[in-house]
Amino acid sequence: MNQTLQIGRLLRASTTSCVVGCKVTQREAPALGSLVRIPIDSQTGISIYGMISDIHVDDDGLVRQLVTAEGVSDEVILDNRNNRNVPLEISVIFCGHETGGKVSHLLPPRPPLTLDQIFLCTEEEVFAFTLPPRFGYFRHLLRANDIPVGEILASHLQQTAPIHQQKGNPGWGREAGRELITALRDDYPVLIDVLRALADAGLLSDVIAARSGGEL
């Protein structure tokens, strides 16, 4: 995906994360683990990078009533998705920022502001942000509480590895797996969780190959 796609606008933010609101019908709704970019200062070119860690669909009284009704028409479903003010809430964990074209995996200097626009990263932006040895952004996810870290990372690796493959870096997935094992070597429960998720995503064989090849 090379086009810049706006996915929504900022609802609330802190130093480490934010929540974005978008319409439920967004056809190209982003996936868990996708990287997003939030331009916060067009003059200095500062953009925040973050990873989608949760997607929350809210309800209200009418929606609760409709789910119990039989034969709800397509038009009523469209009405509730397009017209009614029930946004999809997307949680984003900040992973780094870019200033004047220079990528950093440190937290941004300040959070974005209400109604700032959020864009799904293009393949070029994903490639530049995740280029080895750039795995420092993993730490922001690994220290977050109450999120399915393993699932998010597995999804992120699944989305990112093919981009690196296309751009002549087929070993990216293996290196990312190695980085994760190193980062989690003292946290067995989370490590097992992450490895199981990578196995379910079909990414574990690369990591094991890396270990048996003596790369670790």
Added chain:
Amino acid sequence: MPVNYQQIKEQVRKLGELTPAYKQEMETRLAFAAQRLQAAAGRNEELRAKVEAAAQKVSHLRCAIPLAESLDTAIPMQPGELPGTILAADGSQIIPDPHAAVLFGVVNIGIFSFHPHQGSTPQEITHTDLIYLDRLYNPSGGLINEEMISMLRDLEERRLLVQHVAEAACPVVTLTDGPLELFREPASAALPDPRFIEYLDALKELASRRVVTAGYVDRPRADLLVRLLELDMFGESPGMDELRMRPLQGITDAALLGPLLPPGHRSAIFGLQSFSGKFFQDEIALHFFYLNAGTGREPWLARVEIPAWLAQDEDTLALLQRTLIAECQQLGQSAYPYSLLRAHEIALVTLQDKEYLENMVGLELLKQGIAPQVKSHKQSLKDMAGTRTRLK
């Protein structure tokens, strides 16, 4: 303490004590009313004559007028197409408050445009009218009150329906919440409000375009048919004292007809005998029927008001019945037309909206160099005394 609970406790206990006997009495009256209904069924011409005679004596008589169908008729929903467009309108208002910092009123109308089986997203249309300066006063110089604002709201609902019908796919069904007859209008037969005349003109315009027009009353408390049965119970030429009696008081038409109408069925069509009937004439003369909009074992009746031309057009009437049932089914067990619910949701002006508008108006006046106004002392003290939880 908002309520003297010590004082009311005894009254609540008494209410509980008396209710079983009262309920028993109502059941007896209901059974009697059902017998009278059976006895009156098929005697429409005779009943019409009784209504005419009573209306000569009691100018504000309100009751059902039997037409062609027998009183105990139950007509099932006919299968067929749904309309090209359903336009539902509802309104909400801010009543000018002499104690507020700035004096203004608002009439907010929501129109919900729905196209069944076309796979398209329905449209929401909102029309907001700010009432200020000279428009805040009635012709006699007083500040316009709740009734006048309601009149403006009802007129705007109807006007906007006329406006949007022009671009809607046919056939068009328009729905509004509540009866077509307006509450307390006309207040006087000699000098009706000009806005009421405009309201009638809008109804005539819809009738001339053969736009299906219906006012939907959920959980009706009306006793129009019951009143007709009471008239039938009196002698041949009842006097005023007899006509004032209410032997079936407390029984509603819905309670009477509920057991006769299976889900999806409608009652007979009745004419409406009322004081305002002088104004709703010819093709917009008021008629109504009851509809069991529910799907369960317990009937859920609605009263539907329609104009005369629609009452006489069987196919279009069947289209309306089908449309209302389809609309109610969208909300499952809580049978109510979906489009009307959405129109209400679009139109609703909240307390938060009111406060925001007050700020907007105050700021605009400040820009024009007009010193900020303040709330009345009474209002300020009320606001301090406790949390307001409702719009005045």
